[in-house]
Amino acid sequence: MTERQLTLRNFCIIAHIDHGKSTLADRFIQRAHIVDDREFHDQMLDTMDIERERGITIKSQTVNLPYEASDGTLYRFNLVDTPGHVDFSYEVSRAISACEGALLLVDATQGVEAQTLANMYMALEHNLEIIPVINKIDLPAADVEGVKEQIEHELGLPADEVVSISAKMGTGLDSLYEAIVGRIPPPSGDPKGPLKALVFDSHYDPYRGVVLYIRVFEGSVGRGDEMLLMSSGARYGVEEVGILRMRGLPVERLEAGDIGYLIAGVKTIRDVRVGDTITSAARPAAEAVPGFRAVKPVVYSSIFPVDSNDYEELGKALEKLVLNDASLVYEKTSSSALGFGYKCGFLGLLHLEVVQERLEREFGLSVVFTAPSVQYRVRLRNGEVVTIETPDEYPDPSRIEEVEEPYIKATIITPDEYVGPIMKLCMDKRGVQTSMIYLDSKRVELIYEMPLAEVLFDFYDKLKSISRGYASFDYEILGLRPTDVVKLDILVNGKPVDALSQLVFRGSAAVRARAICRKLKDEIPRHQFKIPIQGAVGSQIIARETIPALRKDVTAKCYGGDITRKRKLLERQKEGKKRMKMIGEVEVPQRAFLAALKAGEGEE
Structure with missing residues (x-):
């Protein structure tokens, strides 16, 4: 091992959402004096506008920091800051593969949470040296001793190895630096071997x-x-x-x-x-470094440009975005309502939202997304098995033998006072409880098996509002199970709009259809004729809203005189509306598509 390698430490910061990863990275940067005070700002490594606005990390970021130890040795740290949200766990796995050690951050007020466990197991799979760190010890509600017990009991890491810090105030950082130097191994590898x-x-x-x-x-x-x-x-x-x-x-x-x-x-x-x-090229290596596990999208949606002339630009933008976001997959598709576009696979709804915002901000594109869907496996009566990701691929129901949808194992850690409402939420989402464990006197771990499609729309938001932000949520894919799925068509003025079609569970089809019809009624402008908006499953109409006709005041210029003059004008208007009804085309604005996507069951 060379002198250069001996003084090098590669480590990442992993934690649940909001446990202080980016704040700790800021303190490292400040202490290394690699940024002028006048240029310094919070969340230095969160370089995208969307990250700073939402207060979350989306992209892993790396920074090289000099550090002089107490014995005068000059070390070089390569620090990788990682995201905490479950949708970006792929980013975490990429960061981990470049490091020898990990700082596992735990909030002194929240304790060990669902994503803390998931990230620790990911680090252990890559044989990383883990340093448990309790952050936010300056807060009045901090329970350092209690959290140390949780780390020992739930994570199996010795309590005497825990380093207590306050990233915000800079307290305890000297101990953390010494732990990094002493416990994280320097990188190995022959500098003279093939690259x-x-x-x-x-x-x-x-x-x-x-x-x-x-x-x-x-x-x-x-x-x-x-x-x-x-x-x-x-x-x-x-x-x-x-x-x-x-x-x-x-x-x-x-x-x-x-x-x-x-x-x-x-x-x-x-x-x-x-x-x-x-x-x-001159002296190639015998074999490649083991790469990352192939990423499997769990949410599918199609993207269409608002202006069809931007189709080529959208393709180039997605190509460049995939460089920076390896978990995004896409292929070409088309729609009778929206023209040519791309069918994309995402790791979750937040991932979808981030891609949409990045396309609009970084590439200046206006895009429309279709309703998110999961991947279903359909067994046909002739024995053929097909995989479908979008509603337009759904076969004729008379040909279907069985449909299977992906199920997840959801892990929820919550204070015990919110257990009742959370259990009701999970039951409403077709969840089946498999385990309930009291981690200590106040915290409960609930494990449910539920369909992934039920988690897509509003589950995470509802969970946070029910628990006042205290419940944490993590999930892993279990596999496919039989289900009863139907294709929900939305008809505007009697014509189906393929971009608004959705695959939904039969029991919740009517609720979803009513929510979408109401949203569209609010968003589609009134025309000169009456417009029915209907939700249909096959030939059966299960929901309806009607947009009333916009009536022009044809009698405005009729001053005084016999009432029959006004009546004649109104009768003529009525005849005109009948003819217009027969040939009238409805103009659906782009915002109506977006509103329909956000129409979840919670609006019923």
């Missing part, structure tokens, strides 16, 4: 092409080298390598153990994928 580097993230720069973020496991790479991307076989000359100090800082070479960036003028985006291995 083997893992691509754990990337983004597109309009001037320099694809910027790759890499972790070097073996060998070294520098300017002028010819590199080979092992999955695509593409070769490129390296133009620049460097470390990440908020901005890229060029260096001569990156050696085994280093985390940094690499620019090689890659313009063909398809050549690069996250999880790929970079090696030397």
Whole structure:
């Protein structure tokens, strides 16, 4: 092991949502003095506007920090800040694969929560050294001793290894630095061997092409080298390598153990994928670094440009977005109502919302999303099995033998006073309780098996409002189980609008249909004729709303005189409306599609 490797530490910060990861990263950056005080702001590593507005981390970010220990040794830390939300757990797995250690943050007022457990198991799978850290000890409600007991009892980590800090106030950071230096192992790997580097993230720069973020496991790479991307076989000359100090800082070479960036003028985006291995074209490595597990989308929705002329632009934007968000998958599709677009797979509804906002903000596109759906497996009467992700793929009900939908194992940790309302919510969402464990005198762990489709729309929001924000939620996919699903069609003026179709559980079809019809009634402007809005399952109408006709005042210019003059004008208007009814086309604004998507069962 070289001198350079001995003073290097690669670690990430993992935790449940709102336990203080980004705040702790801010303190590390401040103490390293790599940013001027006048440039410093909170959430330094949350570079996207949407992250700062929502107060959440969406993208993992890396920063290289110098640290001088008490004995005078100068260390280099590569710190990776990770998201906490369950929809971005794929980002966490990517960050973990580039590190040797992890700081597991636990809130001193909330204790161990659902995502804390999930992230710890992910770190253990990658054989990371875990340092348990209790944060927010400055708060009046902090229960440090109680949380230490939870860490020992629920996580199986020794209480005497816990480091107590306040990231906001900067308390206890010296102990944390010493723990990082003493307990996280330095990276191993032969700097003189064949190059083997893992691509754990990337983004597109309009001037320099694809910027790759890499972790070097073996060998070294520098300017002028010819590199080979092992999955695509593409070769490129390296133009620049460097470390990440908020901005890229060029260096001569990156050696085994280093985390940094690499620019090689890659313009063909398809050549690069996250999880790929970079090696030397002259002396290639024998095998690739084990990449990331293949990501499986759980929510499907189609994206269409508001202006059909933006279709090509939308395709290019999605291509660039996939560089930075490897969990997004997409393919071409079309709709009779909305034209050409792309069918996309997401890890959850928050992921879908973030992609929509990024397309609008970063690429200036106006887009419409269809109703989110999960993946169903349909067994037909002729023995054929088909997988469907969107309502327009749903076969004729007379041909269907059985439909299966994905189920999840939902883990909810909550204070005991909210158990009753949460159990009712889970039962309303077709959940079946499999376990209820009292973790201590005040906290309960509930485990339910429920359909993923029921969690999509408003489950998380309702859970947070019922528990006043104290309940935490995590889930994992169990597999497919039989269900009774129907295709809900929405008819506007007697014509089905394919972009508003949804696959729903038969028992909740009428409720969902009424909610959508009401939303559309509010959003579609009145026309010169009456417009019926209907929800239908097959040929059966299960919900209806009517938009009344907009009546023009045809008698405005009729002053005084015989009443028959006015009557004649009104009769003529009525005849005109009848003809218009026969040939009238309804104009549905884009906001009506968005409103219909947000019409959940909670509005009933």
